[in-house]
Amino acid sequence: MPRYVACLFAVLTAVASASGAAAADVKVMISAGFFGVYEELGPAFEKSTGHKLVTTRGPSVGDSPEAIPTRLSHGEEADVVIMDGVGVDLLEQKDLTRPGSRVPLAESFIGMVVRAGQPKPDISTMDALRKTLLAAKSIAYSDSSSGTYLSTIGFKKLGVADEISGKTRKVRGPPSGEPVAAVVARGEAEIGFQQVPELIHVPGIDFVGTVPSEVQPPTLYVGALPKNSQQPDAAIALLHFLSSADVAAVITKAGMRPLPPH
Numbered sequence: 001m002p003r004y005v006a007c008l009f010a011v012l013t014a015v016a017s018a019s020g021a022a023a024a025d026v027k028v029m030i031s032a033g034f035f036g037v038y039e040e041l042g043p044a045f046e047k048s049t050g051h052k053l054v055t056t057r058g059p060s061v062g063d064s065p066e067a068i069p070t071r072l073s074h075g076e077e078a079d080v081v082i083m084d085g086v087g088v089d090l091l092e093q094k095d096l097t098r099p100g101s102r103v104p105l106a107e108s109f110i111g112m113v114v115r116a117g118q119p120k121p122d123i124s125t126m127d128a129l130r131k132t133l134l135a136a137k138s139i140a141y142s143d144s145s146s147g148t149y150l151s152t153i154g155f156k157k158l159g160v161a162d163e164i165s166g167k168t169r170k171v172r173g174p175p176s177g178e179p180v181a182a183v184v185a186r187g188e189a190e191i192g193f194q195q196v197p198e199l200i201h202v203p204g205i206d207f208v209g210t211v212p213s214e215v216q217p218p219t220l221y222v223g224a225l226p227k228n229s230q231q232p233d234a235a236i237a238l239l240h241f242l243s244s245a246d247v248a249a250v251i252t253k254a255g256m257r258p259l260p261p262h
Contacts, residue, residue: 023050059144060087080235101225140189197255
């Protein structure tokens, strides 16, 4: 049993007492980046509070019909969303979230992988990353925020957008798709880019590192309540738990940086 379990139980007991909410089904829409943390901690939240988490997965942004902003825009119901901040920005612009409900959870970074056993290219500087991209035979990136950023901004900053356009591949993520790292592990792409927590736990790959700060957009995973949330007290209790200092070890293990508790 992990050491932090006792601390988590204490936090959950406090959260459950503070919320005062009767046991409820809590509809959670969540993107892949924070899913590992949520999957590990969710059962403890359910056991302590009596709430049941009903989970729907989808990317934070993008043109997939499974994308969380698309789902909510089409009237799909959720009590809480957990996704990257760009996605929540879109929801706020469309007036789909409750004002003031945003809760920062963790900081994440774009990283790169190669197939297990293959040489790890240098990506430590802008020039090194540029050379790696030009030399690669095939490049994969996600259909969510990290891939959208790289394909529309990052590759242009590096001055290679036109040169690599014919060898890039956008990968649809869960639930109907898969992580970019899975494509690389099968040898269908030589290198792949995605948020670190979506890369490092996929078998068959070697993690190379994060991209340089010049092409590293600030990425926060956050939680927020949609306007149609039917269980706001339980949703707030979940976000308070996931943003508490006692879950920092789980967040770090998942490949993200914990934030100061709010």
